[in-house]
Amino acid sequence: AQSVAQPEDQVNVAEGNPLTVKCTYSVSGNPYLFWYVQYPNRGLQFLLKYITGDNLVKGSYGFEAEFNKSQTSFHLKKPSALVSDSALYFCAVRDVDSSYKLIFGSGTRLLVRP
Amino acid sequence: AAGVIQSPRHLIKEKRETATLKCYPIPRHDTVYWYQQGPGQDPQFLISFYEKMQSDKGSIPDRFSAQQFSDYHSELNMSSLELGDSALYFCASSLGVRAGDGYTFGSGTRLTVV
Numbered sequence A: 001a002q003s004v005a006q007p008e009d010q011v012n013v014a015e016g017n018p019l020t021v022k023c024t025y026s027v028s029g030n031p032y033l034f035w036y037v038q039y040p041n042r043g044l045q046f047l048l049k050y051i052t053g054d055n056l057v058k059g060s061y062g063f064e065a066e067f068n069k070s071q072t073s074f075h076l077k078k079p080s081a082l083v084s085d086s087a088l089y090f091c092a093v094r095d096v097d098s099s100y101k102l103i104f105g106s107g108t109r110l111l112v113r114p
Numbered sequence B: 001a002a003g004v005i006q007s008p009r010h011l012i013k014e015k016r017e018t019a020t021l022k023c024y025p026i027p028r029h030d031t032v033y034w035y036q037q038g039p040g041q042d043p044q045f046l047i048s049f050y051e052k053m054q055s056d057k058g059s060i061p062d063r064f065s066a067q068q069f070s071d072y073h074s075e076l077n078m079s080s081l082e083l084g085d086s087a088l089y090f091c092a093s094s095l096g097v098r099a100g101d102g103y104t105f106g107s108g109t110r111l112t113v114v
Helices: none
Strands: A003-005 A010-014 A019-021 A024-026 A033-038 A044-050 A056-058 A064-068 A073-078 A087-094 A102-104 A108-113 B005-007 B010-013 B019-024 B031-037 B044-050 B053-057 B064-068 B074-078 B087-094 B109-113
Touching: A003 A087, A003 A102, A010 A019, A019 A108, A024 A073, A033 A064, A033 A073, A044 A056, A044 A064, A044 A073, A073 A087, B005 B087, B010 B019, B019 B087, B019 B109, B031 B074, B044 B064, B044 B074, B074 B087
Parallel strands: A010 A108, B010 B109
Antiparallel strands: A003 A024, A019 A073, A033 A044, A033 A087, A056 A064, A064 A073, A087 A102, A087 A108, B005 B019, B019 B074, B031 B044, B031 B087, B044 B053, B064 B074, B087 B109
C-alpha cells in the first residue's frame, strides 16, 4: 500500500528564514508525489509535484521540493519564509494499487512569525 | 481557467436529515474523487468515478452514496446524517484514471450537522 508520513505536526520559523516541511513516502514502484497547501476554511491548493526527472522540483509561491530516492523523502522547502506562508501543508502520493487517487499525509501546520 | 465547482459552499443540516453535495469537474475531465476532511484531520478518500462508473471506494459509510452523471458531474448523497458527518467535503477531478499528475480540487462544501 502507498503511504506518506509527515513527522511534524507543526513547524515554527521566523520570517526571512528558510523553512523545511518533511515528508517521507512508501510506495511500490515509481512514486508520484505532491504537495498541497490549505489556508483556513479553504480548499487544497496545488504547490508542486514530482513525477520523474530532476530531483529538485520548483513550484508555486517560491516553494520547492527535493525528491530523495535513497531516503524515500520529498521535503518541501523555501529559502525565505513569509508570514503569509502560515498554513496547513499536506504531502500526498498517488495510489497505484487501484484508482490512482491521492493519499494524504496527516498534515503539518507551518507558523511563520514576524 | 475553469476550476472544479462544488455546491453548495456551506450546508447546515439537522441529525437524521439528508444532504446532497454536487461537484462539477473541469471540462473534459472524466474522473472525480470525493474526500472528507474532519476538523484537524487530513482528507480521507471516500469514493471515485471514472467514465460514470465507480472506480474505487474508500471509507464511505453505507449511509452515503454517489454517482457520476453523463455530463461527468458527480453528486454525493448523504442520508441519516450524524453529528460526526460534520466536515469539509472536497472533490477533485482529473483526466483519466491514470492521469497521475492532473488533480484539481474544488473549494469544498462545509457540512455542519446540528
